Amino acid sequence: MIRYSLRCSHDHMFEDWFSNSADYDAKAEAGELSCPVCGDKSVRKGIMAPSVAKAAAAAPAPACMSGMMPGGGCGGCSFAAE
Numbered sequence: 001m002i003r004y005s006l007r008c009s010h011d012h013m014f015e016d017w018f019s020n021s022a023d024y025d026a027k028a029e030a031g032e033l034s035c036p037v038c039g040d041k042s043v044r045k046g047i048m049a050p051s052v053a054k055a056a057a058a059a060p061a062p063a064c065m066s067g068m069m070p071g072g073g074c075g076g077c078s079f080a081a082e
């Protein structure tokens with residue numbers, strides 16, 4: 001299982017689990033991925049992008065946002081989970 005940090009076109013960050021990268025591609029293409037905040041289906045992977053990784057390395061660890069996310073997800077712990 002792989003956990004991806006995802007980002008919708010409105011810059012909402014959230015996470016979802018996939019069996020592998022092909023599973024993500026299949027769900028993304030089928031339109032099964034949507035933002036839990038606004039329902040936007042224009043969802044992209046966030047954590048795999050080189051620019052995101054570079055920013056994460058330069059920035060201090062993000063604060064845990066557990067409890068602030070609808071559905072109980074922890075939107076701030078994507079990097080700490082590695």
Ligand SMILES: [Zn+2]
Pocket residue numbers: 008009010011012035036037038039040
């Ligand atoms: Zn959104």
